[in-house]
Amino acid sequence: MAQGELKSSVLPNPKPPIASRFSMRQKIAEHRKSLPIASVEKRLIEEVQKNDILIIVGETGSGKTTQLPQFLFSGGFCREGKMVGITQPRRIAAVTIAKRVAEESDVELGQRVGYSIRFDDCTSSSTRLKYMTDGFLLREALLDPLLSRYSVIVVDEAHERTVHTDVLLALLKEVQRARSKHEGVQTKAGDEIGVKRNGGVLRGCQGRKVSPLKLIIMSASLDARVFSEYFGGAKAVHVEGRQFPVDIFYTVHPETDYVDAALVTIFQIHVEEKPGDILVFLTGQDEIESVERLVKERLEHLPEDKRKLLPLAIFSALPSEQQMQVFAPAPTGFRKVILATNIAETSITIPGIRYVIDPGFVKARTYDPSKGMETLDVVPASKAQSLQRSGRAGREGPGKCFRLYPEREFEKLDGSTKPEIKRCNLSNVILQLKALGIDDIVGFDFIDKPSRGAIVKALTELRLLGALTDDCQLEKPAGEQMSRLPLDPVYSRALILANKQFNCLEEMLITVAMLSVESIFYDPREKREEARTSRNHFASIEGDHLTYLSVYRESNEFLEKRKTESSEAKIDKIMKKWCKDNFVNNRSLKHARDTYRQIRGHVEQMGFNVSSCGNDMLEYRRCLAASFFLKAAQRQMDGTYRALESGEIVHIHPTSVLFRSKPECVIFNELMQTSKKYIKNLTRIDHLWLAEFAPHHYKTDDEMKDLTQDDCFYSVRDGTLRPLETEANVKGKLFV
Numbered sequence: 001m002a003q004g005e006l007k008s009s010v011l012p013n014p015k016p017p018i019a020s021r022f023s024m025r026q027k028i029a030e031h032r033k034s035l036p037i038a039s040v041e042k043r044l045i046e047e048v049q050k051n052d053i054l055i056i057v058g059e060t061g062s063g064k065t066t067q068l069p070q071f072l073f074s075g076g077f078c079r080e081g082k083m084v085g086i087t088q089p090r091r092i093a094a095v096t097i098a099k100r101v102a103e104e105s106d107v108e109l110g111q112r113v114g115y116s117i118r119f120d121d122c123t124s125s126s127t128r129l130k131y132m133t134d135g136f137l138l139r140e141a142l143l144d145p146l147l148s149r150y151s152v153i154v155v156d157e158a159h160e161r162t163v164h165t166d167v168l169l170a171l172l173k174e175v176q177r178a179r180s181k182h183e184g185v186q187t188k189a190g191d192e193i194g195v196k197r198n199g200g201v202l203r204g205c206q207g208r209k210v211s212p213l214k215l216i217i218m219s220a221s222l223d224a225r226v227f228s229e230y231f232g233g234a235k236a237v238h239v240e241g242r243q244f245p246v247d248i249f250y251t252v253h254p255e256t257d258y259v260d261a262a263l264v265t266i267f268q269i270h271v272e273e274k275p276g277d278i279l280v281f282l283t284g285q286d287e288i289e290s291v292e293r294l295v296k297e298r299l300e301h302l303p304e305d306k307r308k309l310l311p312l313a314i315f316s317a318l319p320s321e322q323q324m325q326v327f328a329p330a331p332t333g334f335r336k337v338i339l340a341t342n343i344a345e346t347s348i349t350i351p352g353i354r355y356v357i358d359p360g361f362v363k364a365r366t367y368d369p370s371k372g373m374e375t376l377d378v379v380p381a382s383k384a385q386s387l388q389r390s391g392r393a394g395r396e397g398p399g400k401c402f403r404l405y406p407e408r409e410f411e412k413l414d415g416s417t418k419p420e421i422k423r424c425n426l427s428n429v430i431l432q433l434k435a436l437g438i439d440d441i442v443g444f445d446f447i448d449k450p451s452r453g454a455i456v457k458a459l460t461e462l463r464l465l466g467a468l469t470d471d472c473q474l475e476k477p478a479g480e481q482m483s484r485l486p487l488d489p490v491y492s493r494a495l496i497l498a499n500k501q502f503n504c505l506e507e508m509l510i511t512v513a514m515l516s517v518e519s520i521f522y523d524p525r526e527k528r529e530e531a532r533t534s535r536n537h538f539a540s541i542e543g544d545h546l547t548y549l550s551v552y553r554e555s556n557e558f559l560e561k562r563k564t565e566s567s568e569a570k571i572d573k574i575m576k577k578w579c580k581d582n583f584v585n586n587r588s589l590k591h592a593r594d595t596y597r598q599i600r601g602h603v604e605q606m607g608f609n610v611s612s613c614g615n616d617m618l619e620y621r622r623c624l625a626a627s628f629f630l631k632a633a634q635r636q637m638d639g640t641y642r643a644l645e646s647g648e649i650v651h652i653h654p655t656s657v658l659f660r661s662k663p664e665c666v667i668f669n670e671l672m673q674t675s676k677k678y679i680k681n682l683t684r685i686d687h688l689w690l691a692e693f694a695p696h697h698y699k700t701d702d703e704m705k706d707l708t709q710d711d712c713f714y715s716v717r718d719g720t721l722r723p724l725e726t727e728a729n730v731k732g733k734l735f736v
């Protein structure tokens with residue numbers, strides 16, 4: 001992917017005419033002075049000078065994220081070309097905050113103030129304040145292990161405890177130690193200095209003089225003690241005061257249907273309250289889109305003069321340009337109602353928001369390493385999340401937050417969110433650590449250690465996928481390539497195989513892109529049959545992956561034909577209609593198209609040649625089997641399926657094109673638990689392909705006969721493991 005591809009579409013930063021610029025500057029200067037953090041600028045800079053690690057806790061909106069980096073710049077921390085790096089858990093926050101700080105500093109975005117997120121780098125050699133995602137900084141450490149260009153790194157919103165934040169904290173601790181140890185040493189490019197890993201010494205400071213690194217950990221709702229202890233008793237400072245008050249309202253009784261309660265509240269605010277936009281926290285794309293439809297429907301029943309309510313959606317699977325639409329002011333006389341997931345919960349300021357509606361729920365991922373099963377459940381939000389949500393209302397004036405549950409329920413909420421590292425599949429993060437040269441994963445200094453079972457499972461998976469050798473070293477070149485692709489290892493492997501062995505990289509790129517969106521089809525409850533019929537021509541008897549391919553290809557052909565004759569806006573409109581007629585989710589398809597372009601850029605940079613297998617779908621299905629062999633399932637006598645790896649009894653999800661035909665053997669991408677255990681995104685395969693393409697994992701009956709007690713393989717016929725795998729057996733292979 002060419003760097004900066006999204007730049008132009010996302011954030012032009014044109015300079016307004018001089019007169020309005022002058023008054024804007026004055027306004028901004030006044031605003032900056034009014035922030036609670038402004039009165040403690042001098043003290044904060046002194047604390048940073050005195051302490052190598054500082055924890056800063058301050059109310060939401062007190063000015064931490066936008067102001068502290070500017071204080072550090074003025075305080076001399078960017079001398080001699082050094083940078084202050086500020087990490088955010090979310091891309092949208094990194095981008096919008098950088099834009100705001102550039103505005104406040106009256107510089108062009110990408111010059112002194114910039115941002116870097118995956119697929120989009122808006123920095124230059126003059127950038128001194130760099131906002132980025134925590135994942136981006138981790139990748140940067142692959143190239144510059146001592147992060148030698150930074151004088152200060154600020155880890156913002158640390159309370160979110162994303163897996164990237166946790167890994168970053170451990171890594172930064174190590175980098176800081178190494179830089180202190182070698183302080184003052186003038187290195188030449190290629191000098192061996194720095195972090196000891198892999199039994200050797202990594203090349204460090206890239207020809208620069210080694211200087212110490214300052215670390216700042218920041219949040220509004222952070223248990224400072226946990227972080228202080230982790231960093232050996234680091235100092236914590238509190239920034240008192242908030243900018244504007246937010247009144248909190250609770251319901252008298254619990255709500256049985258929070259979506260309906262949210263709808264009622266939206267209209268109550270719209271009809272009864274003063275002007276000001278509304279922000280509603282929902283749990284996912286489907287919920288958001290259904291509320292969006294319902295708002296539009298109900299608006300039609302209101303008198304003409306009350307219809308000026310504009311629903312807008314924001315969730316992570318939305319392309320960046322569409323996410324940015326929520327930041328634009330509402331048309332005159334209109335009130336915006338922004339329907340958001342927790343993407344809008346921390347860091348960001350959406351101008352105009354005065355009202356927050358918080359039903360109190362969030363979709364959380366949990367992972368069971370023993371079954372290899374990931375589930376997405378709707379669970380109550382934590383207190384920390386609720387505080388962040390209400391904090392979005394008081395940023396430009398006094399606000400109101402409507403919590404759709406009784407006050408006594410708030411007291412029962414968990415204080416903070418369970419760290420992601422304790423509830424996710426670790427294979428991606430362990431691959432990154434291995435690529436960083438960190439060998440001993442179990443002994444790695446995590447702030448909260450993941451379970452041993454989860455580590456063992458991830459290492460085993462990475463070995464089976466060919467990313468690690470039998471003694472858990474990074475496999476070359478496959479493991480290295482996989483660590484460079486910003487995808488789950490299983491999808492990176494699919495692309496590598498498609499390129500190397502099956503000649504279907506084009507098809508696999510489309511597949512990975514289509515699988516990255518939540519729901520490609522649009523399935524209104526009231527028109528389910530109509531939707532099914534009109535989509536029949538996409539459906540493949542071989543399965544969902546081929547069906548997605550058809551949707552993508554057909555939409556592409558349709559688009560190509562019209563590209564020459566229409567403007568971009570017109571094409572957008574035509575595409576919307578095509579999607580509506582075919583019951584395809586326009587937003588999801590757009591996102592998939594974007595993702596396709598980005599990943600294609602990556603693989604091309606790695607030297608892959610994107611070729612297509614055309615209509616040879618057999619080759620493509622064989623490639624799917626070779627890629628996703630860890631998620632295979634066999635039909636049982638009673639029509640249920642047995643997932644070969646976990647032994648779980650599972651069912652084909654009703655949305656799959658294979659729901660009725662029930663083939664004998666399938667691979668799948670998703671195992672989820674709702675009322676039953678369902679498998680989603682399936683393709684029919686021949687069970688013998690498993691033994692052919694993953695002989696290190698599966699054997700046919702004939703091959704089974706020759707096994708010794710030291711071997712252990714899955715039978716492709718019934719999925720049983722023979723001879724039985726013992727923990728000692730697995731362990732013996734892992735910790736050498």
Ligand SMILES: Nc1ncnc2c1ncn2[C@@H]1O[C@H](COP(=O)(O)OP(=O)(O)OP(=O)(O)O)[C@@H](O)[C@H]1O
Binds near residue numbers: 349
């Ligand atoms: N994009 C923006 N447009 C308008 N005002 C903004 C913008 N970004 C920030 N502000 C203003 O600056 C204030 C401080 O924002 P900042 O993000 O620095 O606070 P914070 O303490 O980091 O909050 P949080 O803990 O919620 O991230 C906001 O309350 C708001 O008034």
